Amino acid sequence: MDVARDRGAVAIDRDECKGCGLCVEACPPRVLRLSAELNRYGYHPAEYLGSGCTACGICYYVCPEPGGITVLRRQVA
Amino acid sequence: MASDAPAMAVIHGRSPIFYRRFDRKDDDQHQTHYCPGCGHGIVTKLLAEAIDTLGIQDRTILVSPVGCSVFGYEYLDVGNIQVAHGRGPAVATAVKRSRPDSIVVSYQGDGDLAAIGTAEIVHAANRGEIVSVIFVNNAIYGMTGGQMAPTTLLREKTTTTPLGRDPAVHGYPLKVCELLATLDAPVFLERVALGSNKQIMATGRALRRALENQVHGLGFSLVEVLSPCPTIWGLDPAEAQTFVRETMTRTFPLGNFRDRSASAVPRRLAVTVPDLGELPRILGLGPASGADGASDTVVPASPVPTADHRIVVAGFGGQGVLLLGEFLAEAGLSAGYHVSWLPSYGPQMRSGTSNCHVRISAVPIDSPVVSRPNVLIALNEPSLRKFLLSMEPGGLVLYNADRVPVDCAGNDVRITPIASTAIADRLGSAKVGNMVMLGALLEATGMLPDGALDRALHRLVTQESWYELDRAALQAGRAAVHRMTAAPAEPSLARDPAMG
Numbered sequence: 164m165d166v167a168r169d170r171g172a173v174a175i176d177r178d179e180c181k182g183c184g185l186c187v188e189a190c191p192p193r194v195l196r197l198s199a200e201l202n203r204y205g206y207h208p209a210e211y212l213g214s215g216c217t218a219c220g221i222c223y224y225v226c227p228e229p230g231g232i233t234v235l236r237r238q239v240a
Numbered sequence: 241m242a243s244d245a246p247a248m249a250v251i252h253g254r255s256p257i258f259y260r261r262f263d264r265k266d267d268d269q270h271q272t273h274y275c276p277g278c279g280h281g282i283v284t285k286l287l288a289e290a291i292d293t294l295g296i297q298d299r300t301i302l303v304s305p306v307g308c309s310v311f312g313y314e315y316l317d318v319g320n321i322q323v324a325h326g327r328g329p330a331v332a333t334a335v336k337r338s339r340p341d342s343i344v345v346s347y348q349g350d351g352d353l354a355a356i357g358t359a360e361i362v363h364a365a366n367r368g369e370i371v372s373v374i375f376v377n378n379a380i381y382g383m384t385g386g387q388m389a390p391t392t393l394l395r396e397k398t399t400t401t402p403l404g405r406d407p408a409v410h411g412y413p414l415k416v417c418e419l420l421a422t423l424d425a426p427v428f429l430e431r432v433a434l435g436s437n438k439q440i441m442a443t444g445r446a447l448r449r450a451l452e453n454q455v456h457g458l459g460f461s462l463v464e465v466l467s468p469c470p471t472i473w474g475l476d477p478a479e480a481q482t483f484v485r486e487t488m489t490r491t492f493p494l495g496n497f498r499d500r501s502a503s504a505v506p507r508r509l510a511v512t513v514p515d516l517g518e519l520p521r522i523l524g525l526g527p528a529s530g531a532d533g534a535s536d537t538v539v540p541a542s543p544v545p546t547a548d549h550r551i552v553v554a555g556f557g558g559q560g561v562l563l564l565g566e567f568l569a570e571a572g573l574s575a576g577y578h579v580s581w582l583p584s585y586g587p588q589m590r591s592g593t594s595n596c597h598v599r600i601s602a603v604p605i606d607s608p609v610v611s612r613p614n615v616l617i618a619l620n621e622p623s624l625r626k627f628l629l630s631m632e633p634g635g636l637v638l639y640n641a642d643r644v645p646v647d648c649a650g651n652d653v654r655i656t657p658i659a660s661t662a663i664a665d666r667l668g669s670a671k672v673g674n675m676v677m678l679g680a681l682l683e684a685t686g687m688l689p690d691g692a693l694d695r696a697l698h699r700l701v702t703q704e705s706w707y708e709l710d711r712a713a714l715q716a717g718r719a720a721v722h723r724m725t726a727a728p729a730e731p732s733l734a735r736d737p738a739m740g
Contacts, residue, residue, distance in 0.1 A: 172248055179270055183277035183470075183477040189437050204268070206276070221437045223252035224444065227274055227281025229288070229315070230254030238247050 171218020173211040174233040182206035186222035186232060195222060257288035257297055262314045273311055277477025279434045279467025279484075280309050283376055283443070287345070288316060290448040294455060300343045301335050303328045305357075307349035308383045309376065326357020329364030332371040340509035343372070343454050350377045350391040351384075354414050358390075361416070365460050368425030370509060372450040373462040375416060378469040379488065386472040390414040393491050413491050417464050421497040427459040429498040433466035435485025439494070449501065457506035466492055525699075543576045547602045549687055550610045552627050554595035555619025555640070559661075560674030564617065565596035567678055567696050568688075572600035574699075575692035580608035595623065600687065615685070616653075617677050619660070624648060638680055640673065656684065658720050664713055672713035679717025 173195065180202065186209050187195045194215040197207040209232075218236035226232045261269045274281045291300050301319035304312035305328050313320030319342065323331045328346035336344045353361050353375050364371065380398060381387040388398040388405060391413050395404040405413075417431045428450060432443040443465055450461035466488045468480035475483060514522060551568060555561045562583045569581035582597040597610035614635040618624035624639050625648065631637065633652040642662075644655045658680045664673035682688055693714070701707045 171251075176270075181271070181276035185277055185477050185481065188478045188481070218251060220252045221441075224286070224440050225282065225437065227276075227278050227285070228272060229258045229281075229285060230270065232252070233250055233254070234252040235248040236251045238249050 169214055169216055169237065171216040171234060171236045173216050173222060174235065175209050175211060176228075176231055176233075177202050177208040177210070178204070179228050179231045180206060180208035181228065181231075182208055183227065184209070185225045185227070189221050189225040191219060191221065192217055255285065255288040255292055257291050257317060258315055259317045264311070264314055272315060274308065275469075275471045277468060277470040277480060278308070279378060279465065279469070280376060282434055282440060283347075283374065283447075283465055283467065284309075284312070284315055286440075286444040286447050287347070287374065289444060290451050291316070291318065293448060294451055296343045296451065296455060299341060300345060301339070303332045303335070303344065303346040305346075305348045305352040307352045307381075309347055309349060310383075312347050326352050326355070327360055328352065328357065329360040329369070329371070329373065332373075333364055333367070333369045336369060336371050337509055340370075343451060344370075345451070346371060346373045348373065348375055349382070350375070350379065350389045351381045354390045354416055358414075361462075362420070362423075365420045365426050365462065366423045368427070368459045370454055370457060370459050370507060371461075372454050373460075374447065374450070375462055375464040376467045377416070377464055377492065378467045378472075379413070380469055380472050382469045382472050391416075391492075393488065415492065417462070417492075417497040420462060425460055426462065426498050427500045427504045428453050428461035429464075430462075430496045431464040431466065431492060431494050433484050433489060433494055434468060435466065435481055435483075435489065439485065453501055453504075456501075457508050458501060458504040459507065464492075466494075543602045545602050547577060547600060547687070549598070549600040549615055549685075550613045550632075551598040551600070551615040551617070552595060552610055552613040552630075553598065553617045553619075554593070554623035554627055556623075557594045559594070559619045560671060561594045561619060562596050563700070564674040564678055565598045567675075567693070567700060568598045568600065568681075570696035570699055571688050571692040572598075574695040575688050577601060578603065578605050580605045582608040582610075593622070595627075615681070617681065619673070619677070621645065628653070636684065638677055638684070640677065656680075656721070656724050658717065658724065660717065660720075663716050663720060667709065667712055667716060669709060672709055675710045675713035676717035676720065679714035680721045681717075682714075683718035683721040 182197055184197055187197060192215050194212045195209050198210045202208045218234055220234045223232045223234045272281050291297055297318055302312050302316055304310055304322040306325035313322055321331060328348050332344045332346040377391050379391045379393055381389050386398050387400045392398055392405050393413055394407055397404050401410060417429050420426055420429055430446045432446045433439040446463045450463045453461045466484050468484050470477045470480040473480055553561050553565045565581050569579040572579040578601045580599045584595050599605050612630060612632050614632045616627050616631055616637045619640045628648060631653045635653045637653050637655040639655055639657050640660045641657050642659050643657050660673040660676035661670055663676045664670050701710055
């Protein structure tokens with residue numbers, strides 16, 4: 164996939180994430196996964212594969228943490 | 241990515257309705273306390289978004305319950321009150337009625353709302369209180385470790401239903417939306433769920449509606465959210481979501497149970513507290529229309545600044561115990577004092593024991609309970625014995641008898657026997673024995689000016705015939721005090737010339 168042409172991107176606060184995995188299940192283009200690494204609390208935080216986000220925002224809504232997920236959208240030039 | 245960054249803008253991020261940091265213990269001040277995958281986190285987030293969208297952050301008051309969501313006040317930067325278990329709707333009622341412009345949200349779980357708080361939610365809904373209730377139903381007691389809730393599904397195993405919920409033993413799941421939909425007042429009742437992306441988005445819309453209705457003054461709105469509890473259910477978060485979607489919704493069907501948002505008439509609660517000066521008129525306590533209206537024009541005498549009369553009047557029912565106290569309080573009020581009158585009596589109308597506490601004070605009264613009286617009026621012997629030991633040293637006791645029992649004398653109080661019943665009998669009615677005692681008390685202490693008692697008489701005595709008898713009894717009581725304080729060997733029947 165060409166990152167430069169993606170409609171959006173996801174930023175995950177890996178120390179707020181509790182690794183519940185709801186965003187991974189919810190993501191329509193399936194561009195999220197749980198990291199193999201552990202965060203400071205001992206959870207496997209979610210991470211963005213790096214490309215393919217459509218900026219639909221659903222991961223933001225299914226995430227139980229206030230600031231665990233931030234969704235960005237490419238601005239139309 | 242770096243070169244693309246300036247072209248990207250945040251479309252979904254941490255809501256400004258959340259505090260920047262949560263004032264919680266330890267260092268996890270940027271996370272909630274909820275378990276991974278908990279529905280409460282999602283509902284709280286959707287609520288924050290609804291508050292933000294409607295622009296009501298400064299008007300919103302969140303009522304937090306007891307249960308996992310008890311810490312709501314740690315997260316949302318709005319007005320917050322945390323209440324006793326199940327009482328959210330009652331407190332929300334009070335907040336809304338006293339602050340009609342606020343947007344009041346009662347956030348409750350199923351143990352809170354559907355068990356201990358069942359009465360509160362039913363009555364708040366039935367009154368049509370203009371509040372929004374968010375009811376998070378996960379069919380279990382989560383915080384306390386997984387006991388059966390009223391909403392627990394049939395056959396569901398919990399710590400208190402280890403063999404599964406059996407309707408013959410534990411009853412059926414309580415369906416709150418269906419229950420409240422039998423009431424006339426609610427405006428909006430909807431059951432939503434957190435079982436899928438689509439359901440979560442619908443939950444957000446329902447929460448916004450519930451708040452919007454209140455912004456428009458439309459009345460009671462409740463949103464029931466079927467919510468996962470992965471920890472207690474023993475499922476991973478994705479499985480718990482599936483359980484909500486596929487299993488819970490069979491017992492608790494989703495949908496709208498009431499929507500009168502379009503037809504309901506907006507109401508605005510008006511706080512109608514009458515002006516203090518209006519109260520006598522409203523209560524029918526205006527200037528007496530009696531023959532002797534002149535007494536009402538008397539300006540209250542200046543209260544004695546140190547006055548603190550703590551009076552117990554005790555006897556058996558029918559002796560006029562409570563009325564005697566009422567006269568004292570009324571006269572005290574008329575003389576410009578702070579007063580309280582606290583009756584206490586058994587279920588019997590006659591012959592039961594009866595007492596009342598009266599306080600007459602120059603300063604506002606903290607408690608109407610008199611636990612250490614400095615005046616006791618005992619209309620029979622059991623009352624004398626019962627209250628004598630609680631007396632303040634140096635206090636005054638008026639006792640309805642010719643003489644004081646030998647074993648009661650010698651205490652550090654002044655006991656004056658006034659045979660009030662006998663005196664009243666001679667006047668023609670034992671019923672005015674209380675007035676004899678009242679006259680004796682006022683004569684012995686001078687605690688209230690004569691004019692104050694006259695005004696109390698005018699206010700409380702409605703029949704002219706009793707009025708004359710009462711005045712005679714008061715006079716006889718005053719005279720009796722003089723007899724007792726004069727040399728006992730030479731009783732005097734002198735009347736007090738002041739009482740013409």
